[in-house]
Amino acid sequence: MGGGVLVFAERRDGSLRRPTLEAVGTACRLARILGGRVDVLALGPGASACAREVGSHGADRLFVAEEPHLELYAPEGYAATLAEAARESGAAAVLVPATILGKDVAARAAARLGVGCLSDVVEIEVGEDGVLRGKRPIYSGKAYAWLAIPKARPAFATLRPNVFPLPAAIAERSADVIAIPAAVPADRLRVRTVRVEKAAEQELDVAEASMIVSGGRGLQDPSNFRIVRELASVLGAAVGASRAVVDAGWIPHAHQVGQTGKVVSPNLYIACGISGAIQHLAGMSSAKVIVAINKDREAPIFKVADYGIVGDLFEVIPRLTEEIRKLKAG
Amino acid sequence: MKLLVAVKHVPDTETKVRVASDGVSLDEAGVKFILSPYDEFALEEALRIREARGGAVVLVCAGGESATATLRQGLAMGADRAVLVRHDGFDRADGLGRARVLAAFARTESPDLILMGKYGVGTDENQTGPMLAEILDLPHAAAVSKLELGPKTFTAHREIEGAVEVMEGTLPALITCEKGLNEPRYASLKGIMAAKKKSIEVKTVLDLGCDPADLGAGARVIWESMELPPGRAAGRILEGDPSEAARELARLLREEARVI
Numbered sequence: 001m002g003g004g005v006l007v008f009a010e011r012r013d014g015s016l017r018r019p020t021l022e023a024v025g026t027a028c029r030l031a032r033i034l035g036g037r038v039d040v041l042a043l044g045p046g047a048s049a050c051a052r053e054v055g056s057h058g059a060d061r062l063f064v065a066e067e068p069h070l071e072l073y074a075p076e077g078y079a080a081t082l083a084e085a086a087r088e089s090g091a092a093a094v095l096v097p098a099t100i101l102g103k104d105v106a107a108r109a110a111a112r113l114g115v116g117c118l119s120d121v122v123e124i125e126v127g128e129d130g131v132l133r134g135k136r137p138i139y140s141g142k143a144y145a146w147l148a149i150p151k152a153r154p155a156f157a158t159l160r161p162n163v164f165p166l167p168a169a170i171a172e173r174s175a176d177v178i179a180i181p182a183a184v185p186a187d188r189l190r191v192r193t194v195r196v197e198k199a200a201e202q203e204l205d206v207a208e209a210s211m212i213v214s215g216g217r218g219l220q221d222p223s224n225f226r227i228v229r230e231l232a233s234v235l236g237a238a239v240g241a242s243r244a245v246v247d248a249g250w251i252p253h254a255h256q257v258g259q260t261g262k263v264v265s266p267n268l269y270i271a272c273g274i275s276g277a278i279q280h281l282a283g284m285s286s287a288k289v290i291v292a293i294n295k296d297r298e299a300p301i302f303k304v305a306d307y308g309i310v311g312d313l314f315e316v317i318p319r320l321t322e323e324i325r326k327l328k329a330g
Numbered sequence: 331m332k333l334l335v336a337v338k339h340v341p342d343t344e345t346k347v348r349v350a351s352d353g354v355s356l357d358e359a360g361v362k363f364i365l366s367p368y369d370e371f372a373l374e375e376a377l378r379i380r381e382a383r384g385g386a387v388v389l390v391c392a393g394g395e396s397a398t399a400t401l402r403q404g405l406a407m408g409a410d411r412a413v414l415v416r417h418d419g420f421d422r423a424d425g426l427g428r429a430r431v432l433a434a435f436a437r438t439e440s441p442d443l444i445l446m447g448k449y450g451v452g453t454d455e456n457q458t459g460p461m462l463a464e465i466l467d468l469p470h471a472a473a474v475s476k477l478e479l480g481p482k483t484f485t486a487h488r489e490i491e492g493a494v495e496v497m498e499g500t501l502p503a504l505i506t507c508e509k510g511l512n513e514p515r516y517a518s519l520k521g522i523m524a525a526k527k528k529s530i531e532v533k534t535v536l537d538l539g540c541d542p543a544d545l546g547a548g549a550r551v552i553w554e555s556m557e558l559p560p561g562r563a564a565g566r567i568l569e570g571d572p573s574e575a576a577r578e579l580a581r582l583l584r585e586e587a588r589v590i
């Protein structure tokens with residue numbers, strides 16, 4: 001089908017977010033099959049500064065719209081400018097990180113162009129027939145669907161973070177910067193982000209973390225999340241939670257893993273005092289390695305666990321934290 | 331204030347998923363269908379806004395005949411009217427196909443605010459809301475966990491990775507709803523009885539001037555196959571002394587699984 005691949009770059013505080021580079025790596029792979037270029041779009045003041053970073057990871061051209069009103073997320077302005085860049089680039093496919101922002105802007109931009117979008121894919125390929133195909137979790141990961149976009153171009157897909165490999169920097173080279181205007185002027189925006197409130201303690205998000213330590217009812221009391229946090233801290237992991245403890249108000253919803261929470265694919269998932277309701281298992285069973293710590297040996301979580309400890313989590317977790325601290329120090 | 335709530339009729343989150351014999355659909359035998367949980371937050375928010383400011387709450391669902399059960403539930407919670415846009419092919423429609431149908435309906439109602447879940451559970455796409463906003467040329471905020479309305483404006487908080495984004499915009503607008511926005515009410519017995527007496531308006535996609543060919547399999551996105559995740563091999567269970575189990579687990583994670 002010809003044509004290249006355009007990647008939407010997500011920036012925060014002036015830096016590219018990691019899922020962007022994962023998307024650039026995948027774009028390079030698809031562009032080789034399609035025989036086209038790899039383009040990136042970055043928005044907001046200072047966007048052209050990422051030319052070296054995306055270039056050294058394989059991008060050929062960097063489209064930028066650096067107007068101040070695109071610094072923070074503005075759905076209309078972002079989507080219209082992404083649609084404009086897709087036309088400008090002539091891309092056959094547009095790849096967007098499946099972050100909160102990415103899923104939103106991709107859908108709105110695809111509607112603007114009247115094309116299809118595959119959400120949150122975990123595998124993506126271009127067939128010899130030139131058709132873009134993606135595999136995506138459905139029913140929160142209880143099943144997967146293969147979907148294809150045969151005709152409309154560009155075909156959109158959002159890529160689930162932490163699934164596609166982070167490409168190594170290949171060479172010291174810079175993408176060619178092409179400035180384009182913001183497709184919606186500042187005075188025409190009817191919604192915009194006015195501020196971003198960061199948590200007092202900067203926490204890793206479960207949707208993007210490569211390791212997660214989750215707590216459930218077995219912790220017995222919200223204050224006992226402390227031992228989960230300590231284990232997470234030693235590992236450099238995010239803190240997750242079951243629906244039961246989120247609904248009980250022990251921890252904010254942002255931490256919830258599973259259906260009506262986040263579907264995650266970390267390298268390591270440690271479930272502490274979580275029995276493993278079907279909605280929770282759906283959200284985490286694609287983790288590469290699963291550890292369960294629970295006193296009930298009949299708990300469903302042990303059916304998906306690679307390693308399990310049947311025992312009192314108040315005795316096990318602090319000791320595990322200590323053992324891992326020792327290993328890391330050694 | 332006129333509030334339009336778009337809802338979806340979806341398999342219960344407790345569903346054990348099986349693949350139907352066609353290799354691409356959910357086997358619906360024995361599956362219970364419900365109002366999509368995120369749409370409950372949308373409906374609850376609409377009811378609270380109506381209670382505070384007056385107006386009417388209109389429910390719309392694009393679905394098959396069976397979706398009347400979900401609309402009936404919404405009426406029981408307190409919606410004023412319910413409309414089914416009936417079509418049997420919605421299961422294979424993509425986000426854009428659904429959004430076009432909902433847009434055609436929304437134009438006949440001209441709401442001040444459209445509310446819907448951040449996604450319909452099951453397909454989990456996060457597409458229909460932002461697409462509907464784009465088609466209707468409305469500002470939108472997605473996955474909102476706190477909403478405040480002024481006379482002609484809104485302020486929306488949404489959780490992004492590791493932070494909260496605060497958005498301000500003008501009405502009319504579209505908001506997709508995240509868990510945490512509110513605590514949805516249960517339908518009262520009185521509400522359930524009243525809902526039985528209300529009629530559900532039925533429209534077809536043709537009534538709305540939409541093309542059924544835009545909704546079926548293969549309009550833009552083709553569902554080629556559905557598969558279950560590979561089963562996980564039985565794991566290793568460590569029992570006995572907590573200190574020894576913890577030490578052994580740490581060793582296995584480093585030497586065997588190589589993840590730490």
